[in-house]
Amino acid sequence: MSSIQRKLFTEKVIRNICRRWQLYVFLLFPIVYILIFAYWPMFGVQIAFRDFNPALGIFHSPWVGLKYFKKFFHSYQCARVIRNTLIISLYSLVARFPIPIILAICIHVLRNEKLKKATQMIVYIPHFISVVVLVGMINQFFNPHVGLYGNIYKMIFKENAADLFAKPTSFLHMFVWSGIWQNMGWDSIIYIAALYSVSLELHEAAQIDGASRLQRVFAIDLPSIMPTIIILLILNVGQIMNLGFEKIYLMQNDINLRLSEVISTYVYKVGISPNGGNYSYATAIGLFNSVVNFILIVIVNKIANRCGETSLW
Amino acid sequence: MKRNKKVLLLLLIGVLFLVTSGCNKTATVENSAQSYVPDPNLNEPGVFPVCKERITITVGIPKDPLVIDYETNQYTKFIEEKMNCDLKFVYLPSTVDEAKQKVELMISAGGQDLPDVFINVPMSDNTITRYAKTGFILPLTDYYKHSSYYIKDMMEKEPDLAKMITMTDGNIYVVPRYMKIMQNEFGYRLWIYTPWLDMLGLKMPSNLEEFKTILRAFKEKDPNGNGIADEIPYMGATNAGEQHFMNFILAAYLPIDPQSNYLYVENGQIKAAYMQNEFKEGLKYLHELCKEGLLSPASFTTVYEQLRQIVQNPSVVQVGSFTSMAPTYLNSSDQRKEGYKIVPPLTQVNGKGYAMYSPSIPANAFFITKNCKYPEAAFRMADIMISEEATIHSRWGVKGVDWVEPEEGEKGMFDAMGYKAKIKPILAWGSPQNSHWQNVPPAYRDYSISFGIVESGSNLFETEIANKLQSYLDKKPPESITKIIYTDDEMDFINEVQQNVDAYLKDSMASFVTGTTDIEEGWDDYINEMKNIGVEDMIKMIQNAYDRMSNIRRD
Numbered sequence: 035m036s037s038i039q040r041k042l043f044t045e046k047v048i049r050n051i052c053r054r055w056q057l058y059v060f061l062l063f064p065i066v067y068i069l070i071f072a073y074w075p076m077f078g079v080q081i082a083f084r085d086f087n088p089a090l091g092i093f094h095s096p097w098v099g100l101k102y103f104k105k106f107f108h109s110y111q112c113a114r115v116i117r118n119t120l121i122i123s124l125y126s127l128v129a130r131f132p133i134p135i136i137l138a139i140c141i142h143v144l145r146n147e148k149l150k151k152a153t154q155m156i157v158y159i160p161h162f163i164s165v166v167v168l169v170g171m172i173n174q175f176f177n178p179h180v181g182l183y184g185n186i187y188k189m190i191f192k193e194n195a196a197d198l199f200a201k202p203t204s205f206l207h208m209f210v211w212s213g214i215w216q217n218m219g220w221d222s223i224i225y226i227a228a229l230y231s232v233s234l235e236l237h238e239a240a241q242i243d244g245a246s247r248l249q250r251v252f253a254i255d256l257p258s259i260m261p262t263i264i265i266l267l268i269l270n271v272g273q274i275m276n277l278g279f280e281k282i283y284l285m286q287n288d289i290n291l292r293l294s295e296v297i298s299t300y301v302y303k304v305g306i307s308p309n310g311g312n313y314s315y316a317t318a319i320g321l322f323n324s325v326v327n328f329i330l331i332v333i334v335n336k337i338a339n340r341c342g343e344t345s346l347w
Numbered sequence: 348m349k350r351n352k353k354v355l356l357l358l359l360i361g362v363l364f365l366v367t368s369g370c371n372k373t374a375t376v377e378n379s380a381q382s383y384v385p386d387p388n389l390n391e392p393g394v395f396p397v398c399k400e401r402i403t404i405t406v407g408i409p410k411d412p413l414v415i416d417y418e419t420n421q422y423t424k425f426i427e428e429k430m431n432c433d434l435k436f437v438y439l440p441s442t443v444d445e446a447k448q449k450v451e452l453m454i455s456a457g458g459q460d461l462p463d464v465f466i467n468v469p470m471s472d473n474t475i476t477r478y479a480k481t482g483f484i485l486p487l488t489d490y491y492k493h494s495s496y497y498i499k500d501m502m503e504k505e506p507d508l509a510k511m512i513t514m515t516d517g518n519i520y521v522v523p524r525y526m527k528i529m530q531n532e533f534g535y536r537l538w539i540y541t542p543w544l545d546m547l548g549l550k551m552p553s554n555l556e557e558f559k560t561i562l563r564a565f566k567e568k569d570p571n572g573n574g575i576a577d578e579i580p581y582m583g584a585t586n587a588g589e590q591h592f593m594n595f596i597l598a599a600y601l602p603i604d605p606q607s608n609y610l611y612v613e614n615g616q617i618k619a620a621y622m623q624n625e626f627k628e629g630l631k632y633l634h635e636l637c638k639e640g641l642l643s644p645a646s647f648t649t650v651y652e653q654l655r656q657i658v659q660n661p662s663v664v665q666v667g668s669f670t671s672m673a674p675t676y677l678n679s680s681d682q683r684k685e686g687y688k689i690v691p692p693l694t695q696v697n698g699k700g701y702a703m704y705s706p707s708i709p710a711n712a713f714f715i716t717k718n719c720k721y722p723e724a725a726f727r728m729a730d731i732m733i734s735e736e737a738t739i740h741s742r743w744g745v746k747g748v749d750w751v752e753p754e755e756g757e758k759g760m761f762d763a764m765g766y767k768a769k770i771k772p773i774l775a776w777g778s779p780q781n782s783h784w785q786n787v788p789p790a791y792r793d794y795s796i797s798f799g800i801v802e803s804g805s806n807l808f809e810t811e812i813a814n815k816l817q818s819y820l821d822k823k824p825p826e827s828i829t830k831i832i833y834t835d836d837e838m839d840f841i842n843e844v845q846q847n848v849d850a851y852l853k854d855s856m857a858s859f860v861t862g863t864t865d866i867e868e869g870w871d872d873y874i875n876e877m878k879n880i881g882v883e884d885m886i887k888m889i890q891n892a893y894d895r896m897s898n899i900r901r902d
Contacts, residue, residue, distance in 0.1 A: 088455045089481035110847050110880050178645050179579065179657050179665070193576040200644035200861050287585060287648045288857040291850060303846075307444075311451060311474065 082318040095314075102318035111300060119296040122282075123274045126210050131270060133218050135263060138225030139251055154226070157219030169284040172212055205290035209282065224266070228259040264338050272331030275323050297323050383489035386723040392496040396431035397727045403433045404725055407462035408787070409446040410438040415781040421745050422737075422783045429731050432724065437462040443469060458483050463719035464728075467524075467787035469710050472514065473838050479520050480835075485715045486518040490726040497734040498522070501791045507829070510896055511709055515834040522729035522789040523709030528797040530812055531672075533819040535591040535703045537690040539668040540683070543570040554694045555599055555632060562641040565667040573663050580667045581636065583646040584654040588672035591703065592646055593856060595670050596636075597629035599693050599700035602824035606705035608845060609852070610889065612826040615897075617890045619882060621852055627870055633860045647857045658683075673808040675777075689811055691818035702822035708830045713789040729789050738790035739770065744782030749774035753801045760813040761798040769799025831892050841888060844881040851880060 051058055077092070082102060084095040106112055137157065144150045163171075178184040178195040187195035198204050236254050245253065279298040286294045297319060305316025388399050408417070417423055417436045427434055439446040446468050453460050461483070470478070478484045491498065502509055505525065512519050544551065544561065547568055552558040562580035564570070571578060583592025594603045601620050602611040609620040620626050636642035646654075655676045658666045664683060668690070677684040694700030713729045715722050731737055743750040750772045753759075759768035774780060802810055833841060855873050858864040864873075 087481055088457065089483065091457075111850075173648075173653075177649070177653060179643070179649075180653060180660075188575060188577055192574070194579065194640070194643075197644040197648070199648035202858070202863060288853045289644075289647045289861065289863075291854045292858070295850070306448065306451065311477065313455065 079317065079321055081314050082321045084314060086314040086317075098314075102315045103322065105315060106319050106322065111295070114292070115295055115297050115300045118293055119275055119277060119298075121293070122206065122209065122296060123277055125206060126213060126277075127270055127274065129210050130214050130217070130221075131267065133214055134221035135225055135259075137218055138222040138229060139255060141222065141226055142229040142255065143247060143251070154219065154223075158223065159219070160216045161220035163216065165278070165280045166284060168212060168216060169281060172208055172285070176208070199287065200289060202290045202293045205285060205294050209285060209294075213281070225259055225262065228262045229255055232258040268331065268334050268338055271334040272327055274330055275327045383493055385493070386721060388721070389494075389724060389727065392494055392499075392727070392730070395429050397429065397731070398431040398724055401431050401433065402721055402724055403435060404430075404464065404719075404721070404728065405435045405437055405462035407437045407439055407450070407465040407468065408784075409441050409443070409467055411441055411785045411787070413777070413779050413785055414783075415779055417784075420781050420784065422740055422788075425737070425740055426728060426731060430724070430728055432728070435462075439468065447474075454478060454481075454483050458717065461716040461718045463721075464713060464715050464725050466713055466789070469712065470714075472711070472832065473842055475520050475711060475714065476514055476516075476835060476838065479514070479516075479518070483717055484520055485717060485719070485722050486520055487522070487715065487722075487726055488518045490723055491519055494723055494726060495730050497791075498730050501525070501733055504793065505791075508709060510832065511830040512711075513832065515832055520714055521711040522713040522726070522733070523791075524712035524787070524789050525707070525709040526790060526792040526797070527707045527794050528792065529794055529820070530797060530816060532705055532707055533702055533816065533823075534672050534705065535588055535595055535670055536672065536812070536815070536819075537595050537668060537670050537693070538674055538687040539690050540664060540666070540686050541688045542686045543664075543667060546570055551688075552690060552693060554696050554698070554700075555596070556696050558690075558693055559636065559641065562636065562667065563639070566639075566641060570667075571664045577663070577665055578667060579643050579657065579665055580641045582643040582649075582654060582657070582666055582669050584649045584651040585647065587651040589651040589654050589670055592642070592670045593629075593633055593860065594703055596633055596693065597626065598703045599695050600625040600629040602701050602827070603703050604705050604827065605703075606708070607828040608849075610828055610886075611824065612828055612893075614826075617828075617886055617893055619886055621848075622874065622877060622882060627866065630856065630859045631866055634862060634866060637860050638862060642860075644861050647861065673812065675808060684807055689815040691815060692822040694822075700822060701824045702819040704823050704827055706827050706829050712787070732789045733791045735791075735796070737788070738792055739796065741784050741788050741790055742786040743770055743772055744774045744780070749780075749782045757801050759799050760802045760810060761800075761816070764798065764817065766795060766798035768801045769796060771801040828893070831889060831896060833888075833892050837888050837892055840881075841885055844885040847880045848877070848882060848885075851876065 081092055081095065083097060083099060084092075085098045085101075086092070086095045090096075141150055141154055144153065174180070175182045176184075176198050178187075178197045183198070184195045198208075232255060236258075237250060240250050240254060275297065277296050277298055279302065282294055282296055283299050283302065286299065301316045301319050301323075304312050304319070306313075388402070389397055390399065410417075414420060417434075417438075423434055439449050447470060450465065450468050450470070451474075475484065479486065491502075495502075508523070508525060509519075512521060512523055514520065539551070539561075541551075543565060547561075547564050547570060549561050549564060550557070552561050565578050565580040566576070569576065569578070581592065583589050591605065594605060597603050597620070601623055603609065603620055604611060610617055611620055612618070633642060637644055654666075654669065655674075658669065658674065659676065659681070664686075674684070674687055677687070692700060692702040713732075715725050719725050732741070739746070739750070746752075750770050753768040753771045757768050757771065759766055762768070774782060800809075802813075855864070855869075859866045859869065859873075
């Protein structure tokens, strides 16, 4: 670009901005938000490479290089927390991903508008239950002595129920399926919206050709929402190493600790919990986690781009 | 979309720090080497009031919901009068962990908001040293030497105390709450429902086999008579005193002290209980209980509130036995409160066995921060709190109103053990009041205070505890660990290993007892894993520190 062209270009941009300034004002807030809450904190990541000392501050604590990364990789917990994180996320992803799609299609296929709205409402309401309450509910319902499950069992069999929590693996199933129960309705909303946008003409044409409703689901509905599905899959895979911290932390107990100690809970324990206080170490682990996530999302995006020509960027 | 919240939070803390301290980059690490210069505003130690001119001290304290108003509290007034100062309060969350976390965050944010002193934030020695090194809390060694009155008295009475509060850099940073209460040293007790024993014609158990027979009878003979096998012979929980259901049994095999992280001494040698074969035997016994359905596996997953619900079950008695300090949640209208009695420590069939024993150790109850303008005055405040008058005030309230001196002929609960009555409480413990601080400030009690309470009949469990204490005292392990002080390097290493040991130990005990892992097959792997974590090196290091301390003691 010559200087004249550049000048013209700049003028054009400025003119555009001036003409549609309202839009840019709207844009301002998200940008400021992201700068303050996403970019600015990134400077703090450097404490992963320093021996953080609150009296000296982030910029004056001594550098220690990769000390804390080495410490993590050599620690006895390392393999265990990474393995647990992967197991839980993969299980969640595989079990959780298809269900909202199936649910959305089921709701979409319903003819009665009122029934449709009612179903949708009922399935997405659990999403608003807070995690603490949800875990409390799980503990109460499945308690063998005072819970719903225990009491019903006692009524029928006249003896104490077996303890469902006594097996470490029961944690996995309870964690994943309670999550599915809670979020399937909410997650299906985006698919339902996508299904509404499927052109009616396609359906009419198929009906004239004598396609059944089920055939139309596979031939029209599913392919039409495929881009949405893929984008969401990419986003989900990008979150593989990010398990919700609160729910796991709340569900941990002595029996399931061997399966339930994951990266985020471990970071909390060595970091800001009262017995931890090792900020640098916690940040190093967190940073490692984020880097793995970043790599995963890039890889999946590439794959999606190759195979389905849909991608995030 | 949820981002990694944890990292974000950590980073936010970082930013907060940047913002608050950006203009104050020269955070100085203060030195304790300055020589002692007395504060001219203070009278000689032992002369009251302490301050010549009235000053203000801000106190950070976890807000106990049972204290109506700290500002107008009788104990506050008592201290203010003795000190000639005004107390202002900065309230912290009432649970210990949240309070500690709050302080941790205040400090990582640069410490601008720290009050002058903290009371009842029981930081570990490790944390205290960490804060002291960075200059956030002040060394009190000079004040101990030159400015103490009641504290001096206490230090003379308790020659071991100095070793337990002096860090390895030679400094003292805290004023302790040192309460020698034998009832709490044997705090973890097994309670059994005696009406069931009577009904089934069984005796109070004395060893593990008898105990097992009783539990079987509880399970099979339907002692609550409702036709449903819903009895839970033995149960515990994951927190509070109820979590010691395993430890109580294990103590029949070897000395168990959770306070010292399961370490014990035998002929001067430090040993970890969880590395011993006796420990394995104990776990095997527990596994048998669990397998037969005598010990509820829910013990590993139930929090104590839930266990209490089960014990309190309004329609039927369900729990045969459980561990607890005292089941005070069985309220006075509940008939069961008279049914549950303490089981003396169980032994093996051959009569060997110990009571679970955790010696009284000083709690880090009081420290002074770098923001304090009158550190010596603040220290004198703690000094007053250590006096017997203040100690009693902080627990029982105002003399003559909330408690009175016993009259001629009134006996203390521990009269049989030779302790004279000292205090006759009037104010009930555990209800909202404005007379004292719920027993949290620095204080010093020797055994005679806690043993000198007159039986008022209102607290049934206290009487039961008093009656059974001797049976526990008889089984006290010959040696015990009070408190070991480590150097920074030792502490770093031990801390890290200990964290991993704790996690692995909890997990392994649960899986051996519930049978997820077979104990015969899994034991060797377990021991190897413990060695991998570094237990042996840790024990060696602890042994060193322990020897160092016992040498100091002899000198």
